[in-house]
Amino acid sequence: MLITVSGPGGSGKSTLAADLADRLGYDHVSGGDIFRSIADERGLTPLQLNRRAEEDDTIDRDLDRRLRATARDQDDIVLESRLSGWMAGEYADFRVWLDAPLDIRAERIADREGKPVSQAREETQARAKSEAGRYEAYYGIDIEDRSVYDLVVNTARWGPEGVLGVVLGATDEYVPDEDEGAFPLPGVEYDFEG
Helix, strand or coil: CEEEEECCCCCCHHHHHHHHHHHHCCEEEEHHHHHHHHHHHCCCCHHHHHHHHCCCHHHHHHHHHHHHHHHHHCCCEEEECCCHHHHHHHHCCEEEEEECCHHHHHHHHHHHHCCCHHHHHHHHHHHHHHHHHHHHHHHCCCCCCCCCCCEEEECCCCCHHHHHHHHHHHHHCCCHHHCCCCCCCCCCCCHHHC
16 A cells, blocks of 8 residues: 655654554655755755755656656555655555644744744745745646545644554555545646656
C-alpha cells in the first residue's frame, strides 16, 4: 500500500510519516530528504535551493518528478511531502492531509529550529504563499483543495501518538478490493513525465 502524508510546515508530516512507516514496516520516503539531495547535487544549502526555486521552475519539477516516480515504482511506502498526495495521484492508495492552526505550527517550527515564534510565523506564511503560487502556476493545483485526501487531521487536537492512532485506525479499515478512490486527479498535468 502507498500512503501519502501531506500538509504545511509544522503540521507534523515528518513525525507521522516516520511513525506510520515504522509501525507498518514500510519504507519512509521524505520529500524533504529528496529536496536536500537535490541541493547537495547542485552544491547548495536547502535554503539557497528554496530561494532559487522561486526563479527556477526546474527545481520544483525535479522534486515532483522524483516523488511521482517513487509513487509509481514502489509499494509499501509512506511518501511524505507537501504535494505527495497530488504527485502520487492515481498510484496512492490512501492520502492523508495534516494541518494545525498557524500559531501552533509556528511554535513547533520555532522550537525545532531555535528561532523566535514571530520569525517562524512570518517565514511560514511567506513560504506557504510562495509555494501555493508555484503549485498553481506549474500544475493548476490549489493547495487548499482537500478533496483529493481520504483523511484530513487537525494535529493540534492530538499528540503524535493520537494522530498515529487516528491514521492507523483509518488505514486498518482500508479494503483495497473495495476501493473506489484510486483515480487520476482531475485537471493535474504532470508535464515533466514526458
